[in-house]
Amino acid sequence: MAQRRLWEVDDGLWERIEPLLPVVERRFRNPGRKRLDDRKALCGILFVLYTGMPWEFLPQELGYGSGMTCWRRLRDWNEAGVWQRLHETLLAELNSAGLIxxxxxxxxxxxxxxxxxxxxxxxxxxxxxxxxxxxxxxxxxxxxxxxxxxxxxxxxxxxxxxxxxxxxxxxxxxxxxxxxxxxxxxxxxxxxxxxxxxxxxxxxxxxxxxxxxxxxxxxxxxxxxxxxxxxxxxxxxxxxxxxxEIRDDIHEAFLRIGCSIICWRKLKNNSNC
Missing domain, CATH: 3.30.420 (Nucleotidyltransferase; domain 5)
Structure with missing residues (x-):
């Protein structure tokens, strides 16, 4: 069985992130190209976070979409408060488990x-x-x-x-x-x-x-x-x-994601998530 790569989102973490993501309705007329799956876009964001690779060099063969698509998704989700709410959700679970x-x-x-x-x-x-x-x-x-x-x-x-x-x-x-x-x-x-x-x-x-x-x-x-x-x-x-990042909000988004991943690892290592 192939080992899961670090930037691939496991099921437990995705179950906590998915409800926080804003719903984007597809246009009925002129829908355009099909929107990239949110989970794949998140994997692309995490790939850049883990490796430090420039957005424009995100490997297309990984199936995570283009670097610009992932960058826009990171920006939009940050503006929607997703990363802050994810951090708070994980802190609440850690607190409930007596781990804080x-x-x-x-x-x-x-x-x-x-x-x-x-x-x-x-x-x-x-x-x-x-x-x-x-x-x-x-x-x-x-x-x-x-x-x-x-x-x-x-x-x-x-x-x-x-x-x-x-x-x-x-x-x-x-x-x-x-x-x-x-x-x-x-x-x-x-x-x-x-x-x-x-x-x-x-x-x-x-x-x-x-x-x-x-x-x-x-x-x-x-x-x-x-x-x-x-x-x-x-x-x-x-x-x-x-x-x-020239934009401070994008770097702050990466910081919040990093904090959330640290929380998730702690929670996962001390429970059956």
């Missing part, structure tokens, strides 16, 4: 180059002023991405601390009100500002940020490493290692 650790969370940012420039790019202070973007990620205690944001490469990590907290969706799956806030938030020295500690406390979260000017070995790395693991998993997708 709300006792703590961790936050960090990572720079990626953006050779084609575009919105949300800028000179990086850590990469000889090369133009790039930053991926900002907040994860729960086990490393599951709760939210992700995109900024220019010149933006300081701490400026995205509160937007990340606000971006955590209401996570359902358990009795009672949806959960949105971890109990403790861990971060490195880049987030060590009294102003932001107060803002985090005002959200009902205990900040545990490493102090600037102190020696390494605070012990907080025992809890912070999960966010570094999550960023490494996101950058395992070749299309997220370097930002080739």
């Amino acid at each position: 650790d709300w006792s703590r969370a961790a936050v960090d940012g990572s720079h990626v180059r953006a050779p084609k420039r575009g919105p949300k790019t800028g000179p990086s202070p850590v990469d000889r002023a090369r133009i790039g973007s930053k991926h900002h990620v907040i994860v729960e205690g086990g490393g599951i991405p709760l939210a992700v944001t995109l900024t220019g490469g010149q933006r300081h990590d701490v400026t995205q601390l509160m937007p990340l907290i606000e971006a955590i969706p209401p996570v359902r799956g358990r009795r009672g009100r949806p959960r949105r806030r971890p109990e403790v938030l861990y971060a490195d020295r880049a987030y060590d500002y009294d102003k932001y500690r107060k803002l985090v406390r005002a959200k009902g979260i205990q900040p545990e940020f490493a102090r600037r000017g102190t020696e390494h070995g605070s012990g907080l790395g025992v809890y912070r490493w999960v966010v570094e693991k999550a960023i490494a998993l996101l950058h395992w997708f070749r299309r997220l290692r370097i930002r080739w």
